[in-house]
Amino acid sequence: MSERNPTSVAVIGGGIAGLATSLNLLDEANRRDHPIQVTTFEKDNEPGGNLRTLRLDEWQLEWGPNGFLDNEPATLRLVKRLDLNDQLQRSSDATRRRFLLVGGRLREIPTSPWAFLKSDLLPTGAKLRMAGELFIPQRKNLGRAAEDATHDETIAQFGNRRLGRAFTRIMLDPMVKGIFGGEAHKLSLAAAFPRMVELEKEYGGLFKAMFALGREKKKRREKKKQGKGRTDAGPTGTLHSFDGGMAALIDAIEAALAIDDRAELITGSDVQRIRPHAVGWFISDKEREHGPFDAVIEATPAHAAVQHLGHLSPDLQLKLAAIPFAPMAVIALGFDRTAITHDLDGFGLLVPGCEKRELLGSLWTSSIFQGRTPTGKVLLRCMAGGSGNPGVMDLDDEGLVTLVLAELRSLLGIKGSPEMARVIRHQRAIAQYLPGHLARLRSLERSISDFPGLFLTGSSYRGISVNSCVKEAEATAGNVLDHLVGKTGRAAPPPTEAV
Ligand SMILES: Cc1cc2nc3c(=O)[nH]c(=O)nc-3n(C[C@H](O)[C@H](O)[C@H](O)COP(=O)(O)OP(=O)(O)OC[C@H]3O[C@@H](n4cnc5c(N)ncnc54)[C@H](O)[C@@H]3O)c2cc1C
Known part of the structure; x- marks a missing residue:
C-alpha cells in the first residue's frame, strides 16, 4: 500500500446497504492501491438494520x-x-409450491402454462383474455420512464393492459403485497419490476418472452449436458439464507470490518446532520461532530436521509421526502x-x-x-x-x-x-416506488451532483431487495473511489456552508 495520506469516507447507516458499501470501499481501495479510512455510523446498538x-x-x-x-x-x-x-x-x-386464497379456498399456483389453463384459479373468460396477451401490441415509449415520468405506468395498468383485470386482481395484486407491502395500482412498474419492461421491450410481450427464454434455457441445458457451459438459476431464482439466519451475513461483514484497521464501525451513533465545509464533510450525531471526511455515503432509508440532508437544498428535501x-x-x-x-x-x-x-x-x-x-x-x-x-x-x-x-x-x-x-x-x-420514481431518481442524482463527495445508496432508490442493495453497494463503492482517486491525497472540497 502506498504512503499517501488516506482519504476518509463516512458511511451513514449500518444496514446491509451501508455495511456492504463499507466493505466494498475497502476492497476496491485495495485493488486500486488507494489509501482509505472508512467510518460507518449506525444509530442502533447493533448493525444490520432489517437483517436481524x-x-x-x-x-x-x-x-x-x-x-x-x-x-x-x-x-x-x-x-x-x-x-x-x-x-x-x-x-x-x-418451496416451488405456492398457494393463493381465491374464493375463500386455498389453491395451488400452477407452474406451467398448460397447468394454468387446466386450473380453476381464474374463470375461462379471464384465461382467454390472458392467452390474448400474445396479440397485445407493445406499448409505446417502453423503457423511457426515467426520462419522462408520463411514460411510466403502474403495475396494475401493465397487468390490465397485457393480461387482463382478473389476472391483475388475483395474481399480481397479492404478489405486490407480498414483496412490497404495496398496492399494484400505486407502484411504478418500471421501478418495481424493471425486468417486466425489459421483457416487453425485448420480446414484444410476456408469453413471447417466456417461449424465447424457454428455448434459450433448453439450449443451455443441452450445452451443459455436453459439458460446454453451465446453467444459471433461471429468471425467478432459488431462495437462500444461512444456517444461522440472515444475521450471519451481517455478523460476517461486521467481523471483516473489525479486523481491518482501515475501518471503524460506530454503533449507537444517531446522525442528525451532514455539513459541507471547505476542508471536507462534517457529521454530527447526538454526541459530537465527526470529520472532516472526503466523501459521505448516505445509506439510511430516504425518510432518515431527508433529516440529514434536507437542509442542503429544498430540492433534495422535496425529492427524498417523496419516497414513502x-x-x-x-x-x-x-x-x-x-x-x-x-x-x-x-x-x-x-x-x-x-x-x-x-x-x-x-x-x-x-x-x-x-x-x-x-x-x-x-x-x-x-x-x-x-x-x-x-x-x-x-x-x-x-x-x-x-x-x-x-x-x-x-x-x-x-x-x-x-x-x-x-x-x-x-x-x-x-x-414504495410510486409512479415517476425513476424520473425523480434521475433528478435526485442531478441535485446530489451539486455536492461533490456526497452519495446515496440503499433500498429507497434502485431496488428494495437484499440483492439490489448489495449490487448497488458495489457500484456505489466504485463511484466513490472514482471520485477520490486521482486527487492528491484529499478529495475536492464540497461547496462550503457557513460554519
Ligand atoms: C418485513 C420485511 C421482509 C422483507 N423480506 C425480504 C426478502 O425476503 N428478501 C429480500 O431480498 N428483501 C426483503 N426485504 C427488503 C430488505 O430487507 C430491505 O430492503 C433491506 O434490508 C434494506 O437495507 P438498507 O440497508 O437499505 O436499509 P435498513 O435495513 O433499513 O438499514 C438502514 C440502517 O440505517 C440506520 N439509520 C437510520 N437512521 C440513522 C441515523 N440517523 N444515523 C445512523 N444510522 C441510521 C438504521 O438503524 C439501519 O440500521 C424485506 C423487508 C422487510 C421490512
Missing part, C-alpha cells in the same frame, strides 16, 4: 428478509468474499406439528385484496429452511398491514396474533393456540 435473526429458545425468527434469490449474483459474490459458503442454506424443493414507506407487521407463530392438519408442503400462501382479509400472506418457514424450530414443531411467518391497510398496525400484539389466527385457522386446520408467538413491527418497512 432472533432466537427464542430453539425458534429462529427473521426480523426482516427471509432470504435472497440466487438469480442475481451480487449477494452470492459477497457470500464468497466473506467465506460464508459453508453456512449458505438453499430453500427446500417444496409501507408499514408491515410480521407475526411469527410456532405450533406443534400435530396442531395443524395442512401438510404445509410449500412456500406459503398469499391473499389477494379482493378476498377482503387482513392477512397479506403467510410463509411456512419451517418448510422453507431447516433448523428454524425445535424438533416436531412448525413455524409460520404471517404478514399484515402494508400501504393498503396501515390501520392494522394500531392493534396491540395480542390483537395481531388473534387476527391472523382467526383467518388462518380454517385455511390450515389449526387446532389450539400457538406455542410461540412473536410480533415484529416495521412502521416503515419497505420503500
